[in-house]
């Protein structure tokens with residue numbers, strides 16, 4: 441039996457990133473993926489005959505530029521283009537806000553001159569916090585734990601450097617950072633703006649993938665989390681990967697393979713193999729054993745520790761915390777094949793104008809988003825849901841037949857688990873109809889243009905993509921599950937509680953989104969440990 445230096449559970453984009461870095465460092469690596477395709481939630485698939493789309497994650501910004509450069513993703517075929525407008529927020533009664541480079545302030549002024557004047561200052565402060573986050577995403581957080589004096593000193597130094605970095609912020613920026621980590625998005629935005637559509641523009645980023653009202657304390661952080669990205673050097677811009685999100689993970693897989701990484705699909709891991717307290721490989725669903733010096737898990741930590749590691753090998757307090765790891769995004773995802781572009785009452789036309797290339801947000805106020813959340817808590821889904829529609833075929837002619845289009849409908853809020861023991865299997869189509877009817881209210885004729893659809897409830901996100909609770913981030917992005925507490929205090933440095941077991945997925949710092957950061961950081965921890973091990977042997 442062949443022994444590897446590292447085996448990776450899952451070929452999501454983070455598993456692939458981790459594998460590529462390990463391969464580049466000369467390690468012999470095997471990646472095991474349960475699906476028949478690599479990419480996890482970042483994939484392109486044909487969902488209706490002749491129509492392909494990024495069927496889960498659908499837009500790119502957070503992917504780290506260092507990861508892009510180190511893995512030579514552009515060389516491996518990745519091309520990212522910018523949207524011609526960033527966002528379009530129509531109202532059912534015919535008004536709209538369009539956020540597009542050079543035009544946003546003028547459009548905001550249609551509703552409030554005061555907001556237009558404050559917009560620049562708001563962005564400046566958000567940028568200062570986003571810049572800080574950008575610096576932190578590729579570093580392991582200080583690991584708060586009892587450890588040997590030498591290790592503890594190292595962590596204290598790291599915490600000191602972090603504190604020192606905070607000290608370099610102006611008082612105003614430090615206060616904003618504190619607001620963004622603690623306040624609700626609504627409280628934060630209400631303190632700046634009066635226009636409902638403008639607040640909804642930012643509020644959407646706070647509730648996306650986050651099963652919460654924008655009035656819930658802590659939601660401002662999720663807004664910040666969506667602000668640390670960039671496209672082709674332009675900060676906080678969102679764009680499109682030609683060929684869909686699968687183009688990112690195909691390029692990652694190509695990079696990994698070029699460094700000797702073996703990737704096996706259709707290979708579900710059943711169990712982490714542990715000997716003498718150390719992870720030494722994995723057991724597959726078909727009973728095969730793959731042995732390795734280290735195991736890196738790209739899966740949600742709750743899945744890892746409650747289903748793949750024998751419970752008697754874990755400390756009781758740690759296991760209790762992993763059982764309590766909060767997962768559940770409140771997300772419902774539809775891919776639609778369209779015979780034509782939608783025409784919005786607020787800005788009619790089917791010509792493929794700039795707003796058709798943007799993230800089209802159907803949720804005109806923070807109050808609307810709050811009601812969507814309250815509904816979902818009570819009924820299982822919102823009677824008036826929050827929807828972002830993206831039509832990538834307006835920027836990419838590889839996805840749909842000529843003249844036709846594909847759109848992603850990213851819908852919130854639905855309950856990850858339906859109340860009263862009801863199953864998503866019985867309500868999937870009914871809720872999909874509601875989502876499409878909702879778009880119809882803004883763009884009459886949309887419903888009849890739908891020629892095919894793929895519907896993914898939270899249950900489907902779990903069953904198809906292995907996302908526990910349908911959680912798109914592998915665990916809620918709340919202060920108790922972030923930074924040095926992701927996935928638990930004492931294990932924030934990508935090293936798990938068992939020797940040789942590492943976390944390389946979004947359940948580790950800095951969390952979810954197509955970033956490549958957890959994969960990058962975990963690889964660096966593994967490489968450092970492997971070098972130490974080799975040095976000890978010499």
Ligand SMILES: Cc1cc2nc3c(=O)[nH]c(=O)nc-3n(C[C@H](O)[C@H](O)[C@H](O)COP(=O)(O)OP(=O)(O)OC[C@H]3O[C@@H](n4cnc5c(N)ncnc54)[C@H](O)[C@@H]3O)c2cc1C
Nearest residue numbers: 450452453454474480481497498499709906946952953954
């Ligand atoms: C509907 C949806 C929309 C989103 N939209 C965006 C977006 O537009 N932009 C953005 O940046 N982010 C978006 N996200 C979030 C982002 O896609 C995820 O946070 C990110 O892709 C997670 O990457 P990962 O590599 O950490 O994990 P995953 O992509 O979840 O990969 C984990 C891998 O492990 C595999 N696996 C699971 N169990 C096993 C097993 N037993 N054995 C072997 N393999 C296993 C899975 O099949 C999967 O391939 C979205 C996510 C979803 C679901």
